[in-house]
Amino acid sequence: MNESGPVKKIAEKAGEVVEAALSGSRPEVPGVPGAEPAQVDEPTDPRPPLPAKPDQAAPAHTSATGRDVGADQDARAQTGEFLTTAQGVRLPDTDHSLKAGPRGPVLLQDHHLREKITHFDHERIPERVVHARGAGAHGVFESYGSAANVTKAAFLGKGAETPVFVRFSTVLGSRGSADTVRDTRGFATKFYTSEGVFDLVGNNIPVFFIQDAIKFPDVIHAGKPHPDREIPQAQSAHDTFWDFVSLHTEATHHTLWNMSDRGIPRSFRMMEGFGVHTFRAVNADGGSSLIKWHWKPKLGVHSLVWEEAQLIAGADPDFHRRDLYDAIESGAFPQWELGIQVFPDTPEQTFEAIDLLDPTKIVPEELAPVQPVGLLTLDRNPTNFFAEVEQVAFHVGHLVPGIDVTDDALLAGRLFSYVDTQITRLAGSNFAQIPINRTHAPVNDMLRDGFHQDAVHSGLAPYKPNSLDGGCPFFAGAEEHAFIEFPTPVAAATKVREAPASFDDHYSQPRLFWLSMSPVEREHIVAAYTFELGKCYEQAVKERVLRTLAHIDPYLCSQVALGLDLPVPKPDEPLAEPQPSAALSQVGRSWPTQGRTVGIIADPDVDLAALEALRRDVLAGDMVPLIIAPTGGKLTAHGAEPVLVQRTFATARSVEFDAILLAGAPAPGADAFGGRDAKAASPAADGAIDPRISLMLAEAWRHAKVIGAWGGGERAVLAAGIPVDAPGIVIGEGGAPVLTEITEILAAHRVWHRFPAPTESAKAH
Numbered sequence: 001m002n003e004s005g006p007v008k009k010i011a012e013k014a015g016e017v018v019e020a021a022l023s024g025s026r027p028e029v030p031g032v033p034g035a036e037p038a039q040v041d042e043p044t045d046p047r048p049p050l051p052a053k054p055d056q057a058a059p060a061h062t063s064a065t066g067r068d069v070g071a072d073q074d075a076r077a078q079t080g081e082f083l084t085t086a087q088g089v090r091l092p093d094t095d096h097s098l099k100a101g102p103r104g105p106v107l108l109q110d111h112h113l114r115e116k117i118t119h120f121d122h123e124r125i126p127e128r129v130v131h132a133r134g135a136g137a138h139g140v141f142e143s144y145g146s147a148a149n150v151t152k153a154a155f156l157g158k159g160a161e162t163p164v165f166v167r168f169s170t171v172l173g174s175r176g177s178a179d180t181v182r183d184t185r186g187f188a189t190k191f192y193t194s195e196g197v198f199d200l201v202g203n204n205i206p207v208f209f210i211q212d213a214i215k216f217p218d219v220i221h222a223g224k225p226h227p228d229r230e231i232p233q234a235q236s237a238h239d240t241f242w243d244f245v246s247l248h249t250e251a252t253h254h255t256l257w258n259m260s261d262r263g264i265p266r267s268f269r270m271m272e273g274f275g276v277h278t279f280r281a282v283n284a285d286g287g288s289s290l291i292k293w294h295w296k297p298k299l300g301v302h303s304l305v306w307e308e309a310q311l312i313a314g315a316d317p318d319f320h321r322r323d324l325y326d327a328i329e330s331g332a333f334p335q336w337e338l339g340i341q342v343f344p345d346t347p348e349q350t351f352e353a354i355d356l357l358d359p360t361k362i363v364p365e366e367l368a369p370v371q372p373v374g375l376l377t378l379d380r381n382p383t384n385f386f387a388e389v390e391q392v393a394f395h396v397g398h399l400v401p402g403i404d405v406t407d408d409a410l411l412a413g414r415l416f417s418y419v420d421t422q423i424t425r426l427a428g429s430n431f432a433q434i435p436i437n438r439t440h441a442p443v444n445d446m447l448r449d450g451f452h453q454d455a456v457h458s459g460l461a462p463y464k465p466n467s468l469d470g471g472c473p474f475f476a477g478a479e480e481h482a483f484i485e486f487p488t489p490v491a492a493a494t495k496v497r498e499a500p501a502s503f504d505d506h507y508s509q510p511r512l513f514w515l516s517m518s519p520v521e522r523e524h525i526v527a528a529y530t531f532e533l534g535k536c537y538e539q540a541v542k543e544r545v546l547r548t549l550a551h552i553d554p555y556l557c558s559q560v561a562l563g564l565d566l567p568v569p570k571p572d573e574p575l576a577e578p579q580p581s582a583a584l585s586q587v588g589r590s591w592p593t594q595g596r597t598v599g600i601i602a603d604p605d606v607d608l609a610a611l612e613a614l615r616r617d618v619l620a621g622d623m624v625p626l627i628i629a630p631t632g633g634k635l636t637a638h639g640a641e642p643v644l645v646q647r648t649f650a651t652a653r654s655v656e657f658d659a660i661l662l663a664g665a666p667a668p669g670a671d672a673f674g675g676r677d678a679k680a681a682s683p684a685a686d687g688a689i690d691p692r693i694s695l696m697l698a699e700a701w702r703h704a705k706v707i708g709a710w711g712g713g714e715r716a717v718l719a720a721g722i723p724v725d726a727p728g729i730v731i732g733e734g735g736a737p738v739l740t741e742i743t744e745i746l747a748a749h750r751v752w753h754r755f756p757a758p759t760e761s762a763k764a765h
């Protein structure tokens with residue numbers, strides 16, 4: 001990795017954030033609401049608005065026509081110390097309508113009342129028809145230059161630095177749905193390149209449900225809540241979804257990925273991203289190649305376990321959004337390497353017998369290695385969610401010279417769909433002028449007028465040819481960076497509504513994926529299908545899904561059939577025996593632990609100086625320490641510096657921590673009774689340890705998380721029914737050595753070998 005330029009600057013900035021937290025000059029725990037602490041009494045002395053928080057940024061200051069206007073970052077913020085109308089007129093009151101006397105009728109002449117309520121009445125815009133729930137961040141992309149022989153795109157030239165905005169999303173849920181549902185995740189990146197905007201609008205799964213965009217409304221209607229009762233929200237575990245994917249077996253591969261751990265990521269920071277389609281790259285000599293895009297997270301690919309995902313959906317529905325923003329705020333800037341797989345641009349558009357126009361197929365990395373071409377770092381949070389994350393408008397047709405499309409029929413529909421939907425969602429055709437969507441390249445189009453026109457176009461002649469505006473704008477050639485469609489030959493053909501024969505292979509790649517999974521990942525897949533189908537009502541739908549599973553693997557099919565108490569069908573034809581791809585498994589490697597959350601359970605009896613030292617060690621290791629204590633406020637003891645508490649036994653839940661440390665064995669808190677807090681009614685309680693701690697440890701144990709203890713903490717581990725010599729249980733003399741050991745284990749994400757292997761009788765079924 002190149003350690004100069006923006007990458008080095010980002011590393012320095014990340015270091016500064018951690019330093020500042022350690023020196024106390026900024027909050028140690030992310031999530032502080034404002035730039036300054038609030039005071040108890042309402043402030044009444046006029047003062048200007050507070051600045052944005054240090055981790056936040058807003059879109060660059062370009063005009064609606066792409067010109068750098070050079071204003072400082074705060075120029076977009078509201079100004080002045082007094083409340084005003086939208087017209088800038090100062091106001092003396094906003095709590096009372098204008099009335100004919102204190103008990104009299106409200107007067108229509110109240111311009112402030114009318115303006116305030118009218119604006120409020122129109123605050124909502126339509127949510128995205130898909131991918132409505134998401135979170136976004138600003139960052140920078142630094143190109144290594146290694147793609148320069150494949151594409152002439154300027155942002156992939158050596159050392160090019162390009163500002164970006166990224167939005168991650170789920171597909172099915174509404175804007176307010178939970179983050180950790182089982183679903184595909186969107187991974188959309190807007191590159192503000194010197195040649196115009198390039199959007200890479202991908203997913204965290206490299207294949208798609210359908211091969212042709214004409215079926216997109218069908219798959220989405222099937223996945224969305226049932227139209228009569230509008231349930232279930234953001235779930236695939238219902239009859240219409242499984243009805244469609246079992247009748248429409250080209251969905252089998254994507255569905256299998258969804259049922260794998262990929263469907264429940266631990267964090268946006270720990271997901272891969274894929275462009276899915278094959279694109280065409282064109283180099284400076286006019287040579288073309290076919291390419292597939294890959295984002296590889298520096299933190300590795302990691303997932304939740306299903307019970308954890310379900311608990312989080314209730315305990316913290318914003319889990320992924322919070323995780324992204326907290327990581328950036330604490331200086332653990334997420335990074336991905338962009339890579340490409342490169343294939344010869346042959347007339348067949350096929351590589352090693354894999355049809356490159358079929359978006360339900362991958363090309364295993366073992367056949368075509370992913371070549372790294374640059375590094376993405378997300379280092380700033382949005383300042384205003386609506387202005388940036390909600391109004392950002394991605395489009396697969398936002399291409400730059402050097403990157404072109406192929407004849408993928410799914411891509412073709414997308415090329416139409418995005419702008420079309422945005423005309424409704426963003427009310428008119430001028431949404432490219434919304435600050436987050438503005439290009440940083442000069443705009444000289446002949447598009448005019450429309451709702452919300454921000455540009456004040458000069459000139460008389462928005463048409464070509466003209467002489468009244470001196471002929472401007474003029475045509476560019478390749479030397480002036482024009483986007484010139486690659487002259488792809490189109491074979492003589494007859495109009496048909498058909499797909500190529502190779503698109504009929506719906507099972508060989510699902511089998512490849514299944515064979516590439518480790519044993520524990522396979523068990524998760526079995527459990528996911530069994531759960532989802534267990535939530536369906538229609539027997540016929542379940543039986544039909546089992547038929548598709550019979551074409552993937554007999555063990556998978558028989559285990560799901562066992563869970564549903566249904567007969568095991570046989571495949572219609574012998575199963576393919578593809579070569580497994582090790583790159584598809586998430587298990588078995590070590591990764592950095594940056595931004596991981598470490599819960600430290602303590603009570604006033606622990607050594608507070610040692611606790612504080614441990615907290616700082618966690619921070620210095622680029623992780624986030626959260627102290628969990630019987631009550632909120634501060635832990636205090638005679639002669640020791642108080643330690644700030646972030647979670648209480650009542651508010652904490654195991655699922656928000658990657659690792660749990662016990663600095664002692666906390667006795668039941670004053671509120672530890674079932675009538676006050678149902679978590680305290682845990683049957684594991686032995687009377688001596690707070691039952692909520694026992695519950696927390698039991699959950700962490702079930703979810704194969706690492707647990708560390710010292711200073712009597714061992715007693716709490718035993719009281720939760722956990723053997724202290726089990727894998728991933730670290731009992732030590734003090735916080736520091738335990739932290740070292742648990743960090744090493746955390747690098748593998750989970751204590752994988754704690755999950756028991758399936759019993760022989762289950763296997764034999």
Ligand code: HEM
Pocket residue numbers: 127128129130131134167168169185186187188201202203208212213214216275276277359392393394410413414417418421422425
């Ligand atoms: C390879 C297949 C596909 C991928 C990877 C994909 C990915 C995405 C992503 C990441 C978003 C969210 C963008 C954001 O964050 O604002 C999105 C939104 C959307 N997608 Fe797709 N999509 C695919 C297929 C399709 C197809 C086939 C259609 C329609 C024919 C479609 C229509 C839409 C629409 C209408 C939106 C909402 C856009 C907006 O309101 O701004 N997608 N898609």
